[in-house]
Amino acid sequence: MKFGTKAIHAGVDPDSATGAIMTPIYQTSTFVQDGVGNHKGYKYSRTQNPTRHVLEKSLAALENGKYGACFASGIAAIDAVLKMLNPGDEVISTNDLYGGSYRLFRTIFEKYGIKFNFIDMRNESLVREAVNDRTKLIWAETPTNPMINVVDIKAMSTIAKNVNALLCVDNTFATPYLQNPLELGADIVMHSVTKYLGGHSDVVMGALITSNDQIASEIYRIQNSSGAITSPMDSFLVLRGIKTLHLRMQRHCENGEKVARFLRSHPRIERVFWPGFEDHPNHDIACKQMRGFGGMISFSLKENDKVRALEILKKVKLFALAESLGGVESLIGHPATMTHATIPKKDREECGIVDSLIRLSVGVEDVRDLLADLDQSL
Numbered sequence: 298m299k300f301g302t303k304a305i306h307a308g309v310d311p312d313s314a315t316g317a318i319m320t321p322i323y324q325t326s327t328f329v330q331d332g333v334g335n336h337k338g339y340k341y342s343r344t345q346n347p348t349r350h351v352l353e354k355s356l357a358a359l360e361n362g363k364y365g366a367c368f369a370s371g372i373a374a375i376d377a378v379l380k381m382l383n384p385g386d387e388v389i390s391t392n393d394l395y396g397g398s399y400r401l402f403r404t405i406f407e408k409y410g411i412k413f414n415f416i417d418m419r420n421e422s423l424v425r426e427a428v429n430d431r432t433k434l435i436w437a438e439t440p441t442n443p444m445i446n447v448v449d450i451k452a453m454s455t456i457a458k459n460v461n462a463l464l465c466v467d468n469t470f471a472t473p474y475l476q477n478p479l480e481l482g483a484d485i486v487m488h489s490v491t492k493y494l495g496g497h498s499d500v501v502m503g504a505l506i507t508s509n510d511q512i513a514s515e516i517y518r519i520q521n522s523s524g525a526i527t528s529p530m531d532s533f534l535v536l537r538g539i540k541t542l543h544l545r546m547q548r549h550c551e552n553g554e555k556v557a558r559f560l561r562s563h564p565r566i567e568r569v570f571w572p573g574f575e576d577h578p579n580h581d582i583a584c585k586q587m588r589g590f591g592g593m594i595s596f597s598l599k600e601n602d603k604v605r606a607l608e609i610l611k612k613v614k615l616f617a618l619a620e621s622l623g624g625v626e627s628l629i630g631h632p633a634t635m636t637h638a639t640i641p642k643k644d645r646e647e648c649g650i651v652d653s654l655i656r657l658s659v660g661v662e663d664v665r666d667l668l669a670d671l672d673q674s675l
């Protein structure tokens with residue numbers, strides 16, 4: 298099945314009880330059993346719920362994986378992966394990581410004796426040097442947030458396999474429409490479903506996908522034991538969102554390219570970060586592992602000044618000033634004071650998150666209106 302057909306049909310069958318073409322919202326906590334141990338596959342909605350189950354199958358199909366598991370947020374999904382580790386284990390992670398992942402690693406899991414090493418994953422040899430026999434997980438994010446760096450998933454997978462560590466890829470920015478990490482050797486794919494998969498800025502959710510039986514049973518055990526599950530209503534909303542994922546992503550990519558090129562030609566702008574540019578440092582890797590370049594763009598100003606950056610954020614009319622990304626509407630944000638404020642300034646600037654850096658999530662509006670809005674605000 299091709300991607301656009303899978304987005305609409307995969308994992309989703311008409312409801313067996315009624316024939317409803319849309320998966321019903323099974324808003325129930327429990328399921329009546331005919332006799333002890335004699336049930337229809339569902340016992341209690343923390344363990345599994347029919348609406349969530351269909352969504353998990355749909356997400357697994359989109360990533361060409363065998364198993365999907367949905368969580369109350371992207372962070373809850375990451376939390377579940379980290380709970381597979383033991384005290385003394387080490388994790389190698391990218392240094393321009395999503396701020397919330399960084400906070401989870403440093404302020405929650407470090408306390409339990411897990412050690413984190415944040416390095417520039419664009420440089421394969423740095424990762425090779427950093428792994429050792431205590432390394433149990435390589436946590437990659439690509440493209441990264443907010444510097445839109447690209448990490449070579451295949452290379453990370455080779456390094457992980459050499460030391461028997463798991464490779465988990467946060468595929469939130471690319472979505473399965475643009476990139477399938479499992480096919481490039483990742484063991485687990487993670488999504489903040491909140492973003493492009495949901496696509497309509499109305500749900501907070503996370504997901505993990507894997508093809509490995511043993512990893513899947515660990516994930517389901519943690520999902521049920523820790524209990525950070527998603528609701529039937531939210532599962533329904535995401536099932537609805539996924540039906541247009543391919544259409545939305547196509548437009549996000551088209552609009553993204555036009556906005557990136559416009560910004561690059563603007564006299565006030567210093568640099569534009571978008572993997573579709575031939576001179577993007579990892580353009581060749583992006584071409585190898587992605588089917589398009591997405592709608593996430595960051596840029597810095599020639600006057601590297603926070604006040605000037607904040608003025609632009611204030612002047613935009615159509616771009617909404619907000620955290621998050623991946624919805625149909627265009628958003629604008631200032632990583633240094635918003636999404637990445639928890640990262641110390643020195644560490645932040647080392648990986649390029651300067652005071653004038655502005656991040657755009659280019660939506661699916663008419664691009665002429667988006668360009669006009671950026672033009673007037675600049």
Ligand SMILES: *Cc1c(COP(=O)(O)O)cnc(C)c1O
Binds near residue numbers: 371395467470
């Ligand atoms: C938003 C985001 C997360 C966290 O997901 P939530 O749904 O907000 O918990 C993780 N990784 C990336 C890349 C994100 O953009």
